[in-house]
Amino acid sequence: MTARTSTESARDIPEATVARLPVYLRALTTLSEAGTGTCSSEALAAAAGVNSAKLRKDLSYLGSYGTRGVGYDVDYLRYQIAREIGVTQDWPVVIVGIGNLGHALANYSGFRSRGFRTVALLDADPTRHGEMVAGIEVQPFDDLESIVAEHGVAIGVIATPAVAAQAVADRMVACGITSILNFAAGVLSVPAGVDVRKVDLSVELQVLAYHEQRKAQGELA
Template structure:
């Protein structure tokens, strides 16, 4: 069905296009050009068309794209037409926020269990789910066919949690703990590193404040 392998950079942008299409639909826009959709997604139209060309030919020359139809095709390509049961491990502040995050539940993702190693927190109700002991992980994975695990534990616990996830059969991990995870090659890990993001901004910000020379006392000589 998919013509060829889709480039990684394109895959990473498909969710953005999907969101842009949803936003157009909310405004009851039925058809859009690559220019309009690209603008809504924050990319240029050449890149958008190139990206979409990897999925197939879902537009009409001279007309544009049917918003609803394109949305379905992208959702199907990503795999959002099926159900994705998810477990979240580590229900601290961040795990709590993730459990309540509507963006997870809105698309095919369904949080089936919240796990925490802390005995004191067990039974507590978060986002309509009871916190369960981490030891139940493999039973839960088996019961619900969980393929995706989210790690929101402290860094020190993350590798061990990840190892248990892999043992339980999970092959896709979203890691919020600030540590590099080692996994077998068949397992995918994506890392969301809040502190890295701030650091990357700081790097560029620093360069803005001192555009030409880091040492202002040198400037007169450069000019002279």
């Protein structure tokens, strides 16, 4: 899934843990907004929907931020996780492909509130250029290079049809983007050192259908 070229730093956190840290972060934010100052691993694990032993092990990769007999300081732990993930800094993002999904992504508040700032919406279709989406003007895809250079964009989101996705990814990589979130169907091939994460909506439904089918079979047996 992820390709790494540079030398690993001192602490390397397991992938499974990295994927759960954002979940803990959200749970901590909820707790903080509810006025909770301190919480136990048991309570936080319940809020995040995981096993408490797993939670403690995950947090131990970051350091010892808890107090035995007491628990974790909600705001302190929240800051530590945010810093570790990198969401304390500002991440400029470009979204390519402003169809239905691109619209939804541009309007998604969960990005901005976590340090991701959409600096540009790009689309190859000239009839869409100039259209305002979520307060941002849709620009030509050919402006990609200048926008990436100007804002120092490292993360790109692909929400185009499947046929265009590889070409978009190639252009992104060529102008220096090193992390891609891909919503288009199919496999992207990118050089080593570029991370790609794929979200496929239909795959999720198909997994549910598989289990649903098995439930039905079990009933008539």
